[in-house]
Amino acid sequence: EAGVAQSPRYKIIEKRQSVAFWCNPISGHATLYWYQQILGQGPKLLIQFQNNGVVDDSQLPKDRFSAERLKGVDSTLKIQPAKLEDSAVYLCASSLGIAGTGELFFGEGSRLTVL
């Protein structure tokens, strides 16, 4: 069974530029999560989708971050314009059902460096 796929693995941009990350969850997984993990900290939930609807985006900086999950499968996370403090690893995860009912499966992450 293929795991959660993320791309790109690494991205270096200058501040005020834009960047997009892509995630392909495990086939059949209804719930998709995007987390931001700053070095030395635990992952912070940015947005959670159930199929193609948003369950929670309370910690997503909506003035610069946006995310979508078209057709309830793949998802894209965009940052525009990027700030220095956005440097982090962006983790995508998926689960079969809603959180609390089973394991989350994680991708390898996309490491963003903003100069």
Added chain:
Amino acid sequence: SQELEQSPQSLIVQEGKNLTINCTSSKTLYGLYWYKQKYGEGLIFLMMLQKGGEEKSHEKITAKLDEKKQQSSLHITASQPSHAGIYLCGADPNTGNQFYFGTGTSLTVIP
């Protein structure tokens, strides 16, 4: 906002020593998950606890969830360098529909 506190924040132990990591919530948890992360890699699922008083073991790692379902501990017996990494507890302390992580504990095992 994240509502799971882990302690200690970091831990350095000699190989062969036992250690314990704690995860505390101010609210009742709808299931508690433990994950491990190595630098530059994704998170690996360790185990899930759902019932108050539940205890699970996998190899030399044992996790417990207290009766009130507000605190969990992860215990490693006879630590090895392969145990090194960041340990994260995860749960939803609110509705059971979302998933947040704790603050993380960085473990270093000195050979």
